[in-house]
Amino acid sequence: MRATNLTSKLTKSLTAVMVIVLLTGSVSAQMGNLDAKRQKKAVENLIVGIQSSNEGVKRDCIYYAALYELTETVNVLVGELKKEKNPKNRILIALALYRIGDEEGIQAVYDAASIETDAKVKRTYNAIVAEYKAAKVFVVNE
Numbered sequence: 001m002r003a004t005n006l007t008s009k010l011t012k013s014l015t016a017v018m019v020i021v022l023l024t025g026s027v028s029a030q031m032g033n034l035d036a037k038r039q040k041k042a043v044e045n046l047i048v049g050i051q052s053s054n055e056g057v058k059r060d061c062i063y064y065a066a067l068y069e070l071t072e073t074v075n076v077l078v079g080e081l082k083k084e085k086n087p088k089n090r091i092l093i094a095l096a097l098y099r100i101g102d103e104e105g106i107q108a109v110y111d112a113a114s115i116e117t118d119a120k121v122k123r124t125y126n127a128i129v130a131e132y133k134a135a136k137v138f139v140v141n142e
Helices: 002-050 055-067 071-083 087-100 103-115 119-141
Strands: none
Touching (some): 071 087, 071 103, 103 119
16 A cells, blocks of 8 residues: 555656646747847847937947847948047947958948048058958958
8 A cells, every 4th residue: 555655646746747747848848038138128128228319328339239249230230330520439439340350341341441530540440440350350260
């Protein structure tokens, strides 16, 4: 009789564990979808921030786009690079494009260097393009 009770308790425990594992997997799958939605919304918010007229918000959003290497922001960063009046912001945008490492972004920095009037910004653009090209050659030769 004791063996039957022990088997019954063991079966109930295993069933409970199985149910918990199945529910946890289901909840985790739902959270994965939720996280993707949140990530998409976060990128959308960064894009809005990059285009903001508030200098602090703009700089923070450019920084985070670079930090997380968000290729989704490249087009917006390129657009801002072309129309940005503040030289510090132009440098920050160029550095963000370098960190993201997208060819289109680097090409935009290269193009901007040819029309840049601020000497410091122009030197920075040229250094970014040179560094990108050197790093690319280095990786190809390995």
